[in-house]
Amino acid sequence: MLRFFASIDTMTSLHTEMNPPFDSYYSWVVPTVRYLKSLGVGFIMGTRVVDVDFRPTTDEKTVTMLRCTQQGKAKNIPIRRNDFTFISIGSKVSDVKVGTMHKAPVTVQVDHPEDAPFLLWQKMAAKQPEMGNPLKFTSSPDHSEFVIWTCQTKGNVWDRLTLGLTGNKRMGEQHEIVFPDSAWRNIYHVPWQPFVPNQTPGTTIVMGMGEHCGNKGDFVKKPMWASTGKEILTEFCYHFGWEKDLPEIIKNSEINVYYEPYVTSMFLPRNMFDRPKVVPNRSTNLAFIGEYTEMPEDTVFMVSYSTKSAQLAVHQLFGVTNIPITPPVAHNKWNPYWVFKGVKAMLIGSE
Ligand SMILES: Cc1cc2nc3c(=O)[nH]c(=O)nc-3n(C[C@H](O)[C@H](O)[C@H](O)COP(=O)(O)OP(=O)(O)OC[C@H]3O[C@@H](n4cnc5c(N)ncnc54)[C@H](O)[C@@H]3O)c2cc1C
Known part of the structure; x- marks a missing residue:
């Protein structure tokens, strides 16, 4: 609520929210992929990262290999000296099950993750300290489905x-x-x-x-x-x-x-160490991105949290300081102008 305090007086009209012309896939994903391809970025489809190897030392966290499956076959991607890894951990649409007009999505409730995003995170957390606690987010689907x-x-x-x-x-x-x-x-x-x-x-x-x-x-x-x-x-x-x-x-x-089953799992009770930092302590080439990273003061659920984690990852791993990270967290909860507008909206309705 404090994070979005400046939007309270436009909650009814939502005119300060960004409404893209079509659904998120066509409005954001398709143009972004087209832009990245034009810059020479390669996309390898049909591939799951199932495990990550680290250099065997406690002094640093350095990824040396991504272990994948591609079209059902094992494929290893070595991480060389000047490579960096940005790993999306967890996904609120993990283990999604689909139904139709005459078929229900499931007959029994899902009770543990089977999809790559949480399984990969579990394996990494078992190998290295300060990698968070994925089980906090997958152990009670009846509260996150x-x-x-x-x-x-x-x-x-x-x-x-x-x-x-x-x-x-x-x-x-x-x-x-x-x-x-x-x-x-x-x-x-x-x-x-x-x-x-x-x-x-x-x-x-x-x-x-x-x-x-x-x-x-x-x-x-x-x-x-x-x-x-x-x-x-x-x-x-x-x-x-x-x-x-x-x-x-x-x-x-x-x-x-x-x-x-895990769509609101990021709101389950947790402590401040259950989500890892975007760049873990002593990381040399690893950053985490997505909705299960810890970013102080910010609020998860929208695309902006994930994109911000990616910006932060690039800033911290490459030492970028001259480009601002957006959107900034607005510290306006004690600003009399916004307090007045917020209280007015709550008492007599918003615009
Ligand atoms: C019903 C619904 C409505 C929503 N509406 C809005 C909205 O109106 N506005 C808004 O801002 N947000 C909305 N969101 C939230 C938004 O979709 C998410 O915030 C966003 O998709 C998170 O992006 P992400 O890249 O972190 O994770 P994801 O979208 O989950 O993407 C992660 C990707 O990484 C892949 N991946 C993960 N692990 C692995 C692995 N080990 N190997 C290979 N691939 C892997 C996954 O398959 C997936 O493709 C909505 C979400 C839902 C479910």
Whole structure:
């Protein structure tokens, strides 16, 4: 809350937030990859880093080898004298399971990580001190799981229902609509349309989430992660009073359902040593990047935390001092101007 204090008075309109034209993949990933390729950066796809070798000494932390699997075959990448390694540890979308209209994402709850991001971190933490404690983030998926669904529907049924409910003029102007008392804690989110550049004309894409996805639904009496897309739409429409539109929605929709067991794991209780520093003490060629690194005063969950960790990694490993790290943490919680605006927004509403 203190980190985002300066945004409190624009929480309703969100006009100080950056809204890209399409989803994150097309707005950020595709142009960034294109730019990096133009600079000669190589991308090796289909490869997992499964282990890291260190120089056998306690005086320094020096990576000597990345042990990988590529298309199922072992492949080792030696790290030479002037090489540097930037390793993404953990991922909140690790072990994501996907369901469809007629298939639930899982039948039993995920209870331990099987994907590379957390397994690699576990191996490194077992070999070296000051590498954090990944088990803190993977040991209780029942407190860090979400189900998220994305639905693409032919026709204008979502537009009619949503605009009728909110009074907005355009799809995408709405905030997330939350049902705090629903058993799954349902959330409905309408992005700007079209959501992806190649979206089929005459279709609308909407999304939803269930934060308490291990509970039995109010209407569909099972956990959300064990429910098909059809069952999730059924529960959702009952909460909105849109039951009579349900057959039309199901008939004209394709839905993907994602069970993400670790999606809020970075908020689980931890101490200040459970996440490693971006550049660990006595590192000569290793930096950690991503949402499980420790950056004092900053707040995790958005892309900006990960990009900032990468900037910090480059600054510290290469001794960069003349380029600022963005976004800076605003220290405005004691500034009378922002305190006044914040209190006003909380008492009488925001802009
Ligand atoms: C549903 C949802 C909605 C979100 N909405 C927003 C939003 O509106 N705005 C916003 O700013 N943020 C949003 N986020 C958060 C944002 O997606 C993350 O902050 C961001 O993706 C983190 O980037 P990252 O590179 O650290 O990790 P990731 O995106 O998890 O990427 C890490 C990559 O490294 C790869 N990797 C990891 N370990 C290994 C290994 N050992 N070998 C090979 N590859 C490996 C992974 O496969 C992955 O591709 C959202 C997240 C979710 C789940």
